[in-house]
Amino acid sequence: MADQKQQYNLNKLQKRLRRNVGQAIADFNMIEEGDRIMVCLSGGKDSYTMLEILRNLQQSAPVNFSLIAVNLDQKQPGFPGHILPEYLASLGVEYRIVEEDTYSIVKDKIPEGKTTCSLCSRLRRGILYRTATEVGATRIALGHHRDDILQTLFLNMFFGGKLKGMPPKLMSDDGKHMVIRPLAYCREKDIERFAIARGYPIIPCNLCGSQPNLQRQVVGDMLRDWDKRYPGRLETLFRATQNIVPSHLNDGQLFDFVHLQTGSEVIDGGDLAFDRETIPAVPAGWLDELADEQQKLPPYRLDVVEVK
């Protein structure tokens, strides 16, 4: 009985993830007929989930596309290089493992105690773009999800003085590829629960010995706390990123305040402040399906592959 219930919940979760991914793909025209998608696989919960859902959608999508999974082995000490090839071979997925010792380069160039992530990710990006060309990929799929996007938005606001998140689709820096984030509408907790249920062989992400970005962690904790205390708030926040009103912000590049004249049309509801009367009782991003599960999520625990 318990198994049946678990299976039912897993099916529900998978359906929701599929729906979210399908919707994001459609909204941003992420995938077109004949695309070859390079799925970047790190061995973390997000990229495993992305691969599974994309494979799943491949069966029913209105367009034909192919997938190739790519993992970059950066030669971090203790990286369990056999895990992903074994996993991918067992699925029968086309894949490529790229071995590049960026770990040594980063250790060599960055003084002890300084953060290594920015050089490391720059190197990784270059290698992934090159690999995309080599494998003939037209799309590069990254496993960032809704919560990553919100974290980036707040980090940019808090520290960068910019209202800027993480785009679901963008052109690569070299202008040759389209980078897509099919999980853009997926909640991290759904992905986490799905990954636990599927028992993916998770590879720990701290092999390089670098501390994770502390501020990202702090912002992540803030968002998780909000999510617990104010259900629906993250959904509402995300919706806000899709519902921008340039005339009611302060960026003269986005809205021509200089040439604004009296006598023209009232713009975007005029100057009604967002006062008490207009605050909706239910947050704009609230989904009924979230209500019953909000209280009873299992404790998050991913089985991480042990590295000796």
Ligand code: SF4
């Ligand atoms: S955590 Fe390590 S592997 Fe990840 S980007 Fe930073 S330096 Fe690179």
